[in-house]
Amino acid sequence: MNFFQNISIKSGFNIISTTVIILTIFIITFFIVTVNKINRYNEYYRQTDRLKIYNLNLKQYELQFLLNYDNDIDFFISEKNKYIDKFEKTSEAFSNLDQTLIDNPVSKESSLKNNILKIETIREAYTETFFDLAHKIFVRxxxxxxxxxxxxxxxxxxxxxxxxxxxxxxxxxxxxxxxxxxxxxxxxxxxxxxxxxxxxxxxxxxxxxxxxxxxxxxxxxxxxxxxxxxxxxxxxxxxxxxKPDEGLTGKLKIQSRALEPEIEKLSEKLSEFKQSAQNRAIYSVIIFFVLIGLLFLILFKRFSDSVVKPLNTIKNYIKPLSLGIFPSEKLNIPGNNEISSISDYTNNLISGLERTTEFAQQIGKGNYDIEYKPLSNDDALGNALLEMKENIIISAKEEEKRKREDEIRTWTNEGLTKFNDILRQTQGNIEKMSSRVISELVKFINANQGGMFVFNENEEDRYLELTAAYAYGKEKKKKKIIYPGEGLVGMVAAEKKTVYMTEIPETYITITSGLGEAVPGSLLIVPMITEDEIIGVIELASFNEMEKHEINFVEILSETVASSLSITRINQKTAVLLEQSQKQAELMKIQEEEMRQNFEELRQAQEDSAQKAAQMASILAAIDTSSLVTEIDLNGRIISVNQSLTDLLKIQEKDITGKTLKEFINAENDEEFNTFWQKLINGQSVRRNEHIKINNNDFWLSTVYAPIIDDSGKILYILSIGSDLSESKKLEQELKEQESKLRKNLEEIEKAHQEAERKQHILENTNEMLKANEKTLQSAVENAMKQRKELAKRIDEIAEKEAETKSWLEGINHTNIVAEFDLNGKIISVNNIFEQITGYSEKELKSKSHDILVNQKEARSENYKKRWEKLRSGIHVSGTFKFLSKKKEPVYIQGTYTAIKDHKGNTKKIYLVGFDTTDLIKRSEELKARETELYFQIEDMKLLQEQSLKQEEELTLKAIETAESEAVSKSRAESINKTNIVAEFDTDGNVLFINEIFTELLGYSKKDIIGKNHKIFITPDFAQSQEYKDAWKELINGKHINKTFIFLTKNKEKIFVRGTYSPIKNAHGKTIKIILTGFDTTELIKRTEELKARETELKFKLEELKELEEKLKNKK
Missing domain, CATH: 1.20.1440 (de novo design (two linked rop proteins))
Structure with a gap:
């Protein structure tokens, strides 16, 4: 007999599992020991790799020290150097690692100890030589x-x-x-x-x-x-x-090279040992796995035979039972395990099924008195049969209840159909509808009296009005008004909830009958609601208590009645509005044509203005990049300065704004300054050379002051445009210093000549030659000084040509909403109009984030984030924007967020310029709120009229703003045109306009140039170059180019112009032409080159004089 037949299946599984677990633990233990051993080898190998890293670091620190010690002043003072410290620490770490490797058991197992000792010996010698070398260098x-x-x-x-x-x-x-x-x-x-x-x-x-x-x-x-x-x-x-191979340097080099092959030899030897150990471990694990697998298969086969065969016997015995056939014999399986127990349970189950079959047959015949005992308290089938017997008895009672519900449902449907007919018949007359509905409803639910209250249409004085009352088959004519929250009816109207009462106060209501007066037994008050809007209230009273289905019916009916009342009211309003709309339509047709014509004229004016504004903005941006700009109010205080001036002076704008011009330019002569200022106040432009001293730094500027005038002739402020003469002044000072040195040298030479005359008569001729050279040198110095003065005068003239203005910004600031933000959305400044509209002061908003002005939902939206990403990348964003005022009220601004860029094209900050459209938006939203689906035709006509009026107002405002801006810009443009070089080109490079300053400079007449291509001003080679083509493409793509340009005059002479090419865009952002603004620097550059040449010439002459002096000394 099989051993597993006399034990339980669980015990058999436990025996096999225990055997497998013991063998697995043995294998895992062996495997872990082997892996740990391999890991030790791997860790040892990694540590040898660190030796290579330390060696490379030592070489690197050695090299860095030898390359850089000359520049290390501290080393020659204290003999300390960061590379020596790093070398020392790395060498110490190298030594510690060597000792760790020597003490590691792997060294003994693999016989690597001698290799490591050799490496440590070389390292010690290398370190000693390095420190000896460093000390010798310190001593040197x-x-x-x-x-x-x-x-x-x-x-x-x-x-x-x-x-x-x-x-x-x-x-x-x-x-x-x-x-x-x-x-x-x-x-x-x-x-x-x-x-x-x-x-x-x-x-x-x-x-x-x-x-x-x-x-x-x-x-x-x-x-x-x-x-x-x-x-x-x-x-x-x-x-x-x-030499590199001599002394301590050569010795250090040899020792450094000796380390690397020894470390490599150690790594190779260790790698061979590690690979051999890994192979032995793998073969051992494979053998153990094979032996355990064979043992497991033998045990599993014996256990399977003790389980599978008896299960097949049970399967064949149960198969007919699954088809409803009871076996004729009982099942018999020998043994003392779970399967033999299954055999006994199967025999008991079949006996129970035979008894259950007999019980079911008797129930089917109608014998409900038959007794049946289940196999156990948990016998599902037996208990289900007993439950079925009880359910058959209960089902008769449920059938009677269902019939009652069907009767209620039929009653409800008939009632709704009846009242729908009433509502359809009385549609259009609220009083008639109320009377019919309340009278029929009192009858239908067998109440005694009822009333209907409907809200009036007065939004300012809203109350419930009794439109119908009915009692005992008669309509009652009563007038009654109830306000929301007043009494039970008012409370229902306010809360929009049904109230049903059976305990009613005696003072509330009495019902009169033929037998006398009595308090009703029940009271029902139901709100009439449609689309969450309450239309009215139904009140019903009865001697009897109302049933639930009657209350439900009244609630359903109240919604239908509310909808009908609402539609009736809307129809009545629609009839009045349609009559008004017909009259308005005729009037609007007449106005529409007029507004369309006005709109076209204003739109054309707006496009012209926008184009001019875009052109002027590009010109201003170009000049702002190349000049030093200051704005001064009429009291002589500085309002603002541009970035170029603050960068030159190395100060912040806040350090200079608010100061008086007199303080800024260090004016000491009051009479001269007052005369200069009076000329400006009288409308004259003034050119000055100024010496400014800030933070112990000297700056020389050539500046043009010009008053900015509006279209009425009023001076708005004073604009200062300047250029930096500091470099020229410094060069002049350097030449003076060199002149002084030359004079001293000449004096020394003269003394040498005098001494030579006393000793040797032959040197007289040489002395005369030196005197002649001295006169030549003095003449050269005087000429250089004269040229310096001419250069300073020319620079003054150049400064006058760099004039620019920002008057258009003031015009915008007085008529539009203006706000300034940094790239993170932090508010930098806002103007007065912005403060008035939002209710915030500039102090409250300054340094706050832009999202304080919008609701949190919008601030977290993707559109909001994308808008700021566009602005940071330099893309303008226009539209109507919703803000929240200090009182959290919506404010609408139609305008444009503009990315302000510096001369390199990097976005520096963001400007918002726009105007307030809050009233228009609010009026539009109020009108939309009152519109319904029935007013579509009227809405279309009104919307057309509103949009036309709105556009007309916007265009009118923009036309006024543009006119003001153009007047100020015109003043600025005239100033620029009189003082700067100005030329305009189309996108193909053809000349569209050129001012007189530029034509005089080039030697052409306007007639000779207009229509010609830009290439006539440059050399043919440059015109065909890729650099020229790329530059022109960048201009068309909207990029500014600012530098010194070389042009050819009519006589093919070179001139130099310092200026900016700026793309001019239309209202759609497309480049339509290119404008050049700048000033002539030809004389400045030529003078500078001449001075440099003169300086070189003087140096050569000085060298000649020194050589002559040496010759004289040698002759002595």
């Missing part, structure tokens, strides 16, 4: 420390001695040899130095005899120190190494 020092510092100090002391020319020449030769050695490290210089040193005694003796000023012993002592220091420098350089 630099120009202010160490041996080199002592050498430099000795040389300075020698130079200070008063010596004869011969001695001085020898000393100069020695110093030159020292400098040559410092540069080339060639010992031949040192040998030559010693020869010169031996000769110095004779020269010093002569020097002492002639001058009688310097004690011989002091000079020799300093000279001896100079020689000692030079000798020490030569020796220490030999120790350090004059």
């Amino acid at each position: 020092g630099n120009i202010s420390s160490g041996i080199i510092g002592d050498l430099t100090e000795s040389r300075q002391k020698i130079i200070k001695f008063d010596m004869s020319p011969g001695t001085k020449a020898v000393i100069s030769e020695m110093i030159l040899l020292t400098d040559n050695y410092m540069i080339s490290k060639d010992e031949k210089n040192y040998t030559a130095f010693l020869k010169q040193y031996n000769k110095i005694a004779q020269h010093t003796a002569n020097d002492s005899t002639e001058t009688g000023k310097t004690p011989l012993s002091s000079f020799e002592k300093v000279l001896q120190a100079y020689k000692t220091n030079f000798t020490a420098l030569v020796k220490i350089n030999k120790l350090i190494g004059l």
Whole structure:
């Protein structure tokens, strides 16, 4: 017999599972031990890799130190350097890692200890050599420390001695040899130095005899120190190494190279050992897995035989039972496990099914008194049969209840049909409808009396009015008014909820009958609601209590009645409105044509104005990039300055705004300043050269002051446009300094000449030549000064041509809403109109985020985020924008968010310019709120009229704003045209306009240039170049170009213009032409080049004079 037949299946599973678990634990233990061992090898291998990293770091720090120590002043003071510190720490880490590897058991297993000891020995020698080299370099020092510092100090002391020319020449030769050695490290210089040193005694003796000023012993002592220091420098350089392969440098190089192959050899040896260990571990694991698999298969086969065969026997026995056939014999399976128990339970089940079958047959015959006992309390089938018997008895009672519900449903449907007919018949007359409905409803639900209350149409004084009352078969004519919340009816109207009462106060209502008066037994008050709007209230009273289905019926009917009453009211209103709309339609047809014509005229005017504004904005942006702009009010206080001026002066705009012009330009002469200011107030433009001193920095500016005038001739403010002359002034000062140096040199040369005349008559001719050169040099210096003055005058003229204005901004600020934001949406400033509309002051809004002005839902929306992303990328956004005022009321602004860019094309900040459309939007929303689906025709006509009026108002406002802006812009444009070079080109480069300043500069007449291509102003080679083509494409794509341009005149001479090419866009953002604004810098550039050439010439002459002086000294 199979062993598994005498034990339970669970025990059999436990035996097999326990055996497998024990073997698996053994394998896992073996596997973990093996893996840990391999991990130790891998960790050891990774640590050897760190040796390579440390080695590379040591080489890197060594190289960095040798390359950079010359510039490290602290090293030559304290002998400390960050690369030496890093080298030391890395070397220490290297040593610690070596010791860790030596102590690791893997080193003993793999015989790697000797390799690591060898690497550590090389490292120690390498580290020692590096620190020795660093110390020698420290001892050698630099120009202010160490041996080199002592050498430099000795040389300075020698130079200070008063010596004869011969001695001085020898000393100069020695110093030159020292400098040559410092540069080339060639010992031949040192040998030559010693020869010169031996000769110095004779020269010093002569020097002492002639001058009688310097004690011989002091000079020799300093000279001896100079020689000692030079000798020490030569020796220490030999120790350090004059060449990369010599001295400590060569030794360091050899030791550094020796580390890498030893580390590589260690890695290769360890890799071989690790691979061998991994292979042994893999073979062991495979063998163990095979043995365990065989054992598991044998156990599983024996267990399967003890389970599968008995289960097949049970399956064959139960199969006929599944078809409803009871077996003739009982099931018999030997053994003492779960399967033999299943056999016994199956036999009991079949016996129970036979008894159940007999019971079901008796119930089917109608024998409900038969007794039946289930197999157990949990016998599902037996209990279900008993429950079925009870349900058959209950079903008869349920049938009777269903018939009652059908009767109620039929009663309700008939009632709704009846009242729908009444409502249809009385449609259009509220009183008749109310009377019929309430009278029929009282009868239909067997009530005693009822009333209908309907809300009046007066929104300001809204109350319920009794439109119908009925009692005991008679209509009652009563007038009654109830306000919402007043009494039970008013409360129902206010709360919109049904009230049903059976306990009614005696004072509330009495019902009169033939038998006398009595308080009703029940009261029902139902609100009439349609689309969540209450139309009225139905009140019913009865001696009897009302049933639930009657209350439900009244509630359903109340909704239908409310809808009919609402439609009746709408129809009555519609009849009146249709009559009005017919009259309005005729009037609107007449007005529509007039408004369409006005609209077309205004739209054309708007497009013309927008185009002009776009052109002017591009011109202003170009000039703003190239000039220094300041705005001053009529009291002489600075209103604003542009970015170019603050960048030049290196200050913030807030540091200068609010100051008086007199303080800013350091005006000391009150009378002169008052005269200058009075000219401006009288409308005259004034040109000045100004010297400004800010934060101990000097700036020279050439500035044009011009009053900005509106269309009425009133001066709005003063505009200052300037250019920087600081570089020219500095160059002038440098030339003066050089002139002074030249004069000193000339004086020295003159003294040398005088001394030479006394000793040698032959040098007289040479002296005359030097005097002639001196006169030439003086003449050259005087010419340079004269040219400097002419250059300053020319720069003043250039500054006048750089004038620009921002008057159009003031015009916009007085008539439009203006706000300024940074790129994160933080509010920088707002104007007065913005403050009035939103209710915030500028102080409250400043530095706050833009989302304070909108609701939170919009601030979190994707459209809001995308709008700011567009603005940051430089894209303008236009439309009607909704804001929230301080009182959280909606404010609508129609306008444009504009990205303001700097001269590099980077977005700097955001401007919002627009006008208030809140009243228009609110009126539109109020009108829309009153419209319904029945007013579509009227709505279309009204909407057309409103839109036309709105557009007309907007265009009128914009026309007024544009006229004001154009008047101010015209003043500015005239100022620009009179002082700057201005030319306009179409997108193909053809000349559309050119001002007189530019034509005079080029030598052409306007007639010669208009219609010609831009290429006539430049060289043919540049006109065909890719750079020129790319620049023109950038202009058409909307990019500004600002720099100094070279043009050819009619005579093919080069002129230089500093200016900006700016694309002019139409209202749709398309580039329609290109404008050039700038000023002539030809004279400035030529003068600068001449001065540089003159400076070079003077330097050469000075060198010639020095050579001549040397020759004179040698002849002595």
